[in-house]
Amino acid sequence: MSGVSPEALDGARAVLARGRRGRLLPDEEVALSIVLQEAQEAEDVPPDVAAVVQAARERFVEGNMGLVVSIARRYVQPGISLDDLVQEGTIGLLRAIDLYDGRRGFRFSTYATWWIRQAIAQALTRTRRDVVLPRGIAAELARVEVQRRELEQALGRQPSMAELAAASGIDELRVRELQGYARSVLSLDQAVGEERDVTLADIVPDRDAEPIEETIEHADLRTVIAGALAHLEPREREVLAFRFGLEGNEPHSLEDAAAYFGIARERIRQIEARAIARLRRGDLAPVLRRVLED
Template structure:
């Protein structure tokens, strides 16, 4: 990451102490008790001081971003167009004006294993990515577009945290370097980096990269955007039924059946790649590299087929009378 932030520590309730009466006056016992009380008071003061520093850092950050004015729809289009042409000041203005959006989204993921400022830092990476990819000519507001990228980066960070927590600490630290580099390269290259690309970036042997990446359970690719005018992913269609009401569950079941039916309107190669990538038709969701090894194609060729298949799938949806807004509504 380009810059580090202070991390918010969890606040703990004060320990409750029981008072025990002395039957007889015991000077030594009383002295020991007073010493213990002093130590407890010192610990309490240190704890309160650390917590106060954390809160001060959080409030300082929130106060700083509060000075950045929000953009109107017209200003948003103006700065977004300039940012797409490479104007650095417009790009910075787009980012600074939407930092509060990141905070709003990050708060929803509090108490999920990462401190608030860490969540905000990850969300800011998603915001930067959204600014780089946003096309104002599509006609929708930037906040709608950016929300998906912010959520994605935060959720990836939480998943990485929960998956690596059981590894030895030195392995966790080393693995986090590889994962952070992979995320940065994916932003830069616009595709999942290969082990060779990560190795070159870190100046490490490819075997070391492969060994470390095998420790990390790869995030399933159902969060890959479908493209077009929406940045929704298949994950948003294949929703967890436990979190939906009866009407949503029925709708999602119908949608799953239709997706499988529409897959058979693709050519065989597109169908197999999408099924293997997104865990459909009985396959387990797999990475580009894993799919390539299974079907004897390069990682890049698998990615190209996936793009072609998703584009064709979107055309099929339109033929069946489903526009993007209807299919991908919140």
């Protein structure tokens, strides 16, 4: 694209001219996202157009800071403040703004939530890596933890500090200190969130994951895959490409796909299963099966 279209500029200017504050309306999200997307794809953005684009971006941020704060409050942990989490969440918000396409028909908040949570989760795992316990403390902590589990099983309840100290052979004050160390170290298995229904592992992306296309050795196989995907329904093709890193995409989790397409995780799973089933029934089944199941 050589530049930003007049229609996109007019739409963004109309939104900005309203002078509204707070959360964006659905039509405003669409208008601002279009001008931002076109600006990213444009070969040349004149200064006057760049000013509109920057104002649109700032309006997007301003309209969604409440969402960032709301999400950040759920993940406050020892060693990292709410302000720090809000700052990290804002990084995720900016990423979501760059990628959001309002023409897909779902609200920005649905899409942005995943990116905000991901950025916050990364901050939490950095905090975990920064807290390195000396070997002696780690050994004491492990001994206390073993005794705690044994006592809990024997007593049918959480043991008191005095009981834990006696079983571990460690002074009660020291046990309390060790428990403080334990609370300052995060685990990927630790439940987080307002409802304690997810773990850090659920929301931290797998940095080692590679797009499936990177495992394809021959260019003609990519052509075969593209031809096969063309026979799917548009939504099926989009979901498969988004989930498995095809057609230039990166691979994404079910949760990521649900946020992007604005539908439930189970619905994404159903669309994905139906699409793969259709591909397997076709003439290209052996090839597609090898690619999709690698």
